[in-house]
Amino acid sequence: MTAARGNNVDPDVLARVELGLAQLLRRAERTTAATTARTGGHDLDRSGYLLLHALRDGGPQRVQALADRLGIDASTVTRQVVALERAGHVERSRDPHDGRAVVVTATAGGRDALRAQRRRRATTYTEVLADWAPEDRVRLADLVERLNADLDAYKRST
DSSP states (O other): OOHHHHTTSOHHHHHHHHHHHHHHHHHHHHHHHHHHHHHTOOOOOHHHHHHHHHHHHHOSEEHHHHHHHHTSOHHHHHHHHHHHHHTTSEEEEEETTEEEEEEEEEOHHHHHHHHHHHHHHHHHHHHHTTTSOHHHHHHHHHHHHHHHHHHHHHHHHO
16 A cells, blocks of 8 residues: 555545444454353453464464564564463474474464354354345455455555
């Protein structure tokens, strides 16, 4: 996205997007917590959920690789890993190719917690989006993926 393209955006539309996203994030967190409480599960915080998701998709990884993948600082990943390790969701070990580096691996408990969280979220969004037309659900997924990609690109360029 270039500055020239951004200058053509209606400020009222930008205000709706900004407020809508702030509300969405708050409501999504609140809804996830309520679903977890109702079903008696253990809730992963957003950071833990995303880190375990990255390990599920990419397998065991170094802290720096996780930081790059998640678009955050390695020290932040280290703090998240420590919390997940205390909860029994990940293990840290020395990289066999470079003893100075640490490799993070999801434990069976971490994989189970991620699966349970994903099931709860899927159940919630199945209910929330039940009355949406299938093409609207696809469009939402496409636009959310596009927004995430554009936010990542913006962060890398600034």
